[in-house]
Structures are given as C-alpha cells and as structure tokens.
Amino acid sequence: MTESERQERARLLPAWNSARRRLADGPTGESVGARLARLAAEGADAYDLTGWTDVYGDEDGIVGELERRTAAALGTEAAAFFPTGTMAQQAALRCWAERTGSGTVALHPLAHPVRCERDALRRLTGLSVVHPTDAPRLPTAAEVRDAAEPFGTLALELPLREAGFLLPSWDELTATVAAARERDAVVHFDGARIWECATHFGRGLPEIAALADTVYVSFYKSLGGLSGAALAGPEAVVEDAAAWRHRYGGQIFQQWPAALAALVGLERELPRLPEYVAHAKTVAAALREALTESDVPWWLVRPREPHTHQFQVWLPYGVRELTDAGARQAEETGTLLFRRWSEPTGGPPGLAMHEVTVAAAGLTWSAGDVRDAVAEFLGFLPPRSSSRTG
Structure with a gap:
C-alpha cells in the first residue's frame, strides 16, 4: 500500500x-478486539467451543466440521477447505486437466482467474484459456457448442461479477452445461457467490451444484467470514485437490478462526x-x-x-x-x-x-x-x- x-x-x-x-x-x-469478541459470541452458536483447536485442518476439528457442513449444504460427496479461492480454483482446474487430458479451460474474459490472479493459471499450472464469448454475460449453449478451439473444462462464474453480478436463466444454464457435456468437457462452477443464486434460479443449492462436476465457494463473500474458501465435488477429485493444496502451501498450521467464522456464516447469513x-x-x-x-x-x-x-x-x-x-x-x-x-x-x-x-x-x-x-x-x-x- x-x-x-x-x-x-x-x-x-x-x-x-x-x-x-x-x-x-x-x-x-x-x-x-470487537471482531474477536463477536466471533467468540457468534461462534458459540455454530460450534462447541469447549473442544480443542485443531492443527493442519484436523478432520475431527472445526475445519473438518466446516467441510462436512459445506458438502451437506451443496449436496456433494465431499468438500475441502482452502485458504483462498484462487488456490481452490487452480487446484480444481489442474485436477480436471490431468483427468481429461486437456490443459485448456474455457473461461469468460471477465472471470476472476483471467482478470484478478496475475495469470496464475498459465504460470503456475501450465493451463491455457479460451473464451467462448466476450459479451458481458455468461456464454450461451450455442457459443459453447460452436467454440472454435477444443477445451477439457468449462468454468462458469455464477454470478458473473464484472458484468453486474449477472446470471443466466435456469434453462439457459442447463443448456450451456449440456453443450459442454456434448463436447466431452467437464464443468466447474466458480461459485464464490453461488450462495445467493438460489432465488434467481428458483432452485436449491444442491440442485444448482449438481449441474457441475466441482464447485468453488467463498466464505467471506456473502457469508461474512474472515477468509477462506472450499472446493466441493466428488470425493476422489476433492482428495486430489487437497493434495495440491498442500503442494501450493495451503496446509496452514492453524486456520480454525477462519473456519469458525465460516461456520457462523453458514448458520446465520446463508438462510x-x-x-x-x-x-x-x-x-x-x-x-x-x-x-x-x-x-x-x-x-x-x-x-x-x-x-x-x-x-x-x-x-x-x-x-x-x-x-x-x-x-x-x-x-x-x-x-x-x-x-x-x-x-x-x-x-x-x-x-x-x-x-x-x-x-x-x-x-x-x-x-x-x-x-x-x-x-x-x-x-x-x-x-x-x-x-x-x-
């Protein structure tokens, strides 16, 4: 600064x-001091504070509980806590590149990994990016289906923040996902703010998340947490991503304050x-x-x-x-x-x-x-x- x-x-x-x-x-x-006091007061309603603080994200501690509640909220097999969304998405897209055999990700040019991460996808993970559209909205099914270049993963930011927090209709979203499947691509949702999308779609979070192969969510956007994110999806993919979390330096010794604040957000803000x-x-x-x-x-x-x-x-x-x-x-x-x-x-x-x-x-x-x-x-x-x- x-x-x-x-x-x-x-x-x-x-x-x-x-x-x-x-x-x-x-x-x-x-x-x-006021923030710490509020976290202690609100945290008591979200988690048993008489237990021990955990280290390295102990699955029997606060972090493990957050992962279980996140997976339950989204209706996925598993979820892994990450210190940042940037790291969570890099790990997810890297895992999908290895599984699909394609290092190309279809992304909107206004999406967070393109605009806000200093070219991390290319420089840290070796992935390349193609854009199905540059219009200020999510890509349509036709644009995904007719994209000139092949890709292994379609990543959709829900909502697309830079375009005004825009969402497609439910029918448009399902059609776009189907178009990616027709191209044998997997689908990843950049769902940093997916928590507030249910009203627009008229669907619950599990039904929305079920459209994608993996979903990233943020705990400080919308939910008011201190920091942190999660990657949710099939257990095998989440385990692979957690291994990359460790390699990227995200296996933090003590991260329970952020996890506790996230639990408070799930309990208080999400509803x-x-x-x-x-x-x-x-x-x-x-x-x-x-x-x-x-x-x-x-x-x-x-x-x-x-x-x-x-x-x-x-x-x-x-x-x-x-x-x-x-x-x-x-x-x-x-x-x-x-x-x-x-x-x-x-x-x-x-x-x-x-x-x-x-x-x-x-x-x-x-x-x-x-x-x-x-x-x-x-x-x-x-x-x-x-x-x-x-």
Whole structure:
C-alpha cells in the first residue's frame, strides 16, 4: 500500500464507520478486539467451543466440521477447505486437466482467474484459456457448442461479477452445461457467490451444484467470514485437490478462526440471503426512480433488476469526487449510501462504477429512504447538465 493509499484509507474508514445507516456492513467496521469478541459470541452458536483447536485442518476439528457442513449444504460427496479461492480454483482446474487430458479451460474474459490472479493459471499450472464469448454475460449453449478451439473444462462464474453480478436463466444454464457435456468437457462452477443464486434460479443449492462436476465457494463473500474458501465435488477429485493444496502451501498450521467464522456464516447469513436478494430489487428500483428524477445527464443501474443482492451503479463523474461525496454524506448526515467507486471495466473515460450490496443493515431501508439518500448524495456533487437519460 502506497502512502497516498494509506492516507485515503485513514480518511475514508472513519467516515464510513461513523454512519448510523448503511445498506450493508463493511469488513473494516470494527476494531480487532470487537471482531474477536463477536466471533467468540457468534461462534458459540455454530460450534462447541469447549473442544480443542485443531492443527493442519484436523478432520475431527472445526475445519473438518466446516467441510462436512459445506458438502451437506451443496449436496456433494465431499468438500475441502482452502485458504483462498484462487488456490481452490487452480487446484480444481489442474485436477480436471490431468483427468481429461486437456490443459485448456474455457473461461469468460471477465472471470476472476483471467482478470484478478496475475495469470496464475498459465504460470503456475501450465493451463491455457479460451473464451467462448466476450459479451458481458455468461456464454450461451450455442457459443459453447460452436467454440472454435477444443477445451477439457468449462468454468462458469455464477454470478458473473464484472458484468453486474449477472446470471443466466435456469434453462439457459442447463443448456450451456449440456453443450459442454456434448463436447466431452467437464464443468466447474466458480461459485464464490453461488450462495445467493438460489432465488434467481428458483432452485436449491444442491440442485444448482449438481449441474457441475466441482464447485468453488467463498466464505467471506456473502457469508461474512474472515477468509477462506472450499472446493466441493466428488470425493476422489476433492482428495486430489487437497493434495495440491498442500503442494501450493495451503496446509496452514492453524486456520480454525477462519473456519469458525465460516461456520457462523453458514448458520446465520446463508438462510437470510433470499431476503437480501428480494430487498436488493426494492433498492435498485428506488435508485432508478431517484436518478430518473434527477439532473444527472447519464446513469445506469445494472442489471435493471438485480439477480443477486449485489448490482452496479454507473454515474458520469470521476472516481474521486464520487467517493468523496459518499464520505461527506456519511460524515454530515450519518447515512452511508456509497463507499469507494472505481473505473468500470470497459467503460469510457469520465464514468465511475459502484458495486451496491444489500444485506442485513439495509433491510430497514424503505424505497423512500433510498430515494431521499440518493437526492442527498447528489447534493454533495458538483452541478451537472440538466439533460437526462436512463
């Protein structure tokens, strides 16, 4: 972290954390002591804390219990805990390359392994990547079926975060998976946020996971854990992946705090995600209404109706002025609507994007509250043209 980044963090965190009202709590809103105290209190409801701490992921300890509960939640034979999702997916895709005899993975160019892992698939595992489509959505069955290059594994990110947390319909997803099977390819789900997909698909997690050969899930995205991930699927594949976890340095001596936080997430947050998804639709609709009535010359809420409890908002301002406006609103009014903005992937200059998350803290917000907060937020921005589009 650079000195300027440290200064910005020191300025923004107090502003965000001082807000009395927010749509979701952030990961940096507590002191270390407060977070530890909360973990101990909540953990007692998720696991017997009178037992011993485990080492190296003892199957009779907290990590083993987390793996069993994860497999049960997804309806798979087994699951293995990993310190990061990056490592979990590299291990999974490497295992499938060995089993299929093909080192080529079909991935969307916006998928996490392509955009966020420093070319790890190629440099660490020796795999190559092909793209069935570059459209800002998951590939269709026709695109998978007609892909010009052969591949052994199709990896689908559910939801596709960079495109606005987008999901296909259930019929589209099943057709795409079937198209991969027609090409004798296996299917892996990058399900970091698969926990909140059940509402959109109208299916339970086991039915969704059953479409794929393996599924990766995150414990800190959506579930509010400290860190960590799991790979779930057939026992033989999970065991192979666990061996690669050890080779990659992921067999950590003590990782029970992260596992305990994940168990809390499975117990407390997972059952509430459908409620968050439903309320995100209310928040997004109110945002659209407020922006339509505003003088902002151009804006986008993407997707129009969220598929999960997260979605994007695009505005024609700079990243710094939007981030500063959100911090000032939090400081001066006690309402935190937006945190840090960023330059959107593939967007033209002069636009900024924010990923909105609706969780427990946001359930008390009415549509009117959202509209008022938007109008208030825009008041902290410099005036713009009065022409409107939406």
